[in-house]
Amino acid sequence: MGALMGGGVGLTIGFLFGTWSIIRGGAGPRGFMATLSQYMLSSAATFSFFLAIGSVIRTDPLVAPHLQAAQLQLLAPAMNVRTKAEGFRLMRARWEAERNR
Template structure:
């Protein structure tokens, strides 16, 4: 049997492994602009459903366990009763959390809420008691001037 030489006429063609052929495609860097964006309404809905489902499972476990301990497992057995309580509570909480998270986060700040938020932000930025007193006195003086102008 003749020996095969690499590159000879009787040798098999040398082929690169698949991972080497695909590596330029997989490692190609694509310029992507990263921009922060608010979650969509569907994202908020999913997030609320997940939070509600988790809270509901925990509550279902507590109430289901209490019911099984107090009244017994019933004809279906302990595991079926507990899982029924957990799934019912998860569905209930998940449904209402998802609706609540969409309603809560859907509205933009109203024209009345925006100035209040800036005032709260300024109040949060107070670093010392003396600075807070100084800001309070300045606000009182501003209010006195405004009342004198109205009179």
């Protein structure tokens, strides 16, 4: 899906910038259509590549969200949970250790 969206956006951006470049500097020795198509295809390839990578990175996991939540609840380590008072005592002890260095 990311590659398709990137291709569409890239073709549009390539068309806009390619047209502007041709209007500003001329079509060059290859002509209008070849120059414009090169702009459009290179832009589409670049956009689709990066959006495809982004969609792969952000792909939903195979486990359903409610099962993920249950898994996190059951497997969460209870050893790391501290009260505010315990955290405050630990912080004070670290401050004292740093002062005594």
